[in-house]
Amino acid sequence: MARPRTPRFKLSRHLGVNVFNHPKALNRGIKKHKLSEYGEQLLEKQKLKAYYGVMEKQFRRYVRESLSAKERPEQLLIQNLERRLDSITYRLGFAPTLRMARQMVNHGHILVNGNKVDIPSYRVNVNDLISLKEKSRKIEEFVSNFTSIPVMVPYMSKDSANFSGTLVRLPLLEEVPIDVRPIKVFEFYSRV
Structure with missing residues (x-):
């Protein structure tokens, strides 16, 4: 890698x-x-x-x-970068940094529509369900990160009870906090 x-x-x-x-x-x-x-x-x-x-x-x-x-190429570039699984994991609040989100994905803690995906560059589609693996929900650091970090972007929704979230729609260039x-x-x- x-x-x-x-x-x-x-x-x-x-x-x-x-x-x-x-x-x-x-x-x-x-x-x-x-x-x-x-x-x-x-x-x-x-x-x-x-x-x-x-x-x-x-x-x-x-x-x-x-x-x-x-x-618009600039819109599409940002959308494709934001749709990476490590970026989605970070935006949902599973990790406080993008590096930690990438590590979580690499180590198999993240599920996409119930299937384990360990490729950080995996492109998430609209309405895909991103969730924390059942076994990983026992790790205190993951639980505290997910419950304490709010979703700051309007194109994602978070379900705190089920440790999951979805990409509701493709992000607009102006909405991405970079x-x-x-x-x-x-x-x-x-x-x-």
């Missing part, structure tokens, strides 16, 4: 945004410097990749797929 192994806090300071949702990520401060047009495009691409923890090859595939569609300009990402890839 390939995953980014860069220092998290250093990357957050470089990007100027707390992409890992960690309270201490930006403690040391951010150095501001003037960027060229290419530098802005590269920074936006790196930010989006860091938010979702996606490697370059897979990210390029998401971009290509979005550009080939007839819809600070990134996807159009710059497409400008970056149009250069290459």
Whole structure:
């Protein structure tokens, strides 16, 4: 399994945004410097990749797929990244960070429509039921995370009693709680 192994806090300071949702990520401060047009495009691409923890090859595939569609490509790119199982697990509150959500999926704690799925990049469809495995409901950390972390996005619903949630509809670009300009990402890839 390939995953980014860069220092998290250093990357957050470089990007100027707390992409890992960690309270201490930006403690040391951010150095501001003037960027060229290419530098802005590269920074936006790196930010989006860091938010979702996606490697370059897979990210390029998401971009290509979005550009080939007839819809707004920036909308489709964000939707596809948000529909990843690790991202859905994180948004539902099973884990406080995306890294922990990815680990939960890898270790087989998450079920999709009653079936174990251990692939973090698995694409969840609308109305799929995402739930915590019965055996995993005995792990105190998972239970406390799920009950204490509220769903902050309108395109998901959570059933606390059954430790489950669903993707109600596809997310709109404006609803996703990330600070990134996807159009710059497409400008970056149009250069290459």
